[in-house]
Amino acid sequence: MAAWLVDAVLVLTLLEGAFLLWRRRVDLVVTLLAGFFLVVALRVKVGGADWPLLALVLLAAGMAHAADLVRRWRG
Numbered sequence: 389m390a391a392w393l394v395d396a397v398l399v400l401t402l403l404e405g406a407f408l409l410w411r412r413r414v415d416l417v418v419t420l421l422a423g424f425f426l427v428v429a430l431r432v433k434v435g436g437a438d439w440p441l442l443a444l445v446l447l448a449a450g451m452a453h454a455a456d457l458v459r460r461w462r463g
Contacts, residue, residue, distance in 0.1 A: 394431045401427060418456045425449035 401424045408416050429445040 391431065391434050394427060394434055397427050398424070398431065415459065418452065418459055421452035422449055422456055425452055 401420065405417055405420050405424070408414075408420065425445055425448045429442055429449060432442050432445055
């Protein structure tokens with residue numbers, strides 16, 4: 389997979405996050421973060437980084453996902 393394509397997805401995701409913040413939809417930003425960190429993990433892997441960085445980014449994705457689940461369960 390071409391790294392530029394992953395970079396383009398990251399840029400579009402950042403733009404989407406900025407739009408959501410502008411529209412005051414902070415609740416959806418938490419949902420977006422989990423996917424964003426997964427794409428960052430893909431970029432880290434494509435870039436050939438060592439496993440500790442990949443593990444750290446995947447941990448961030450998991451934490452964002454958990455925060456989203458807690459937010460949804462609480463209503």
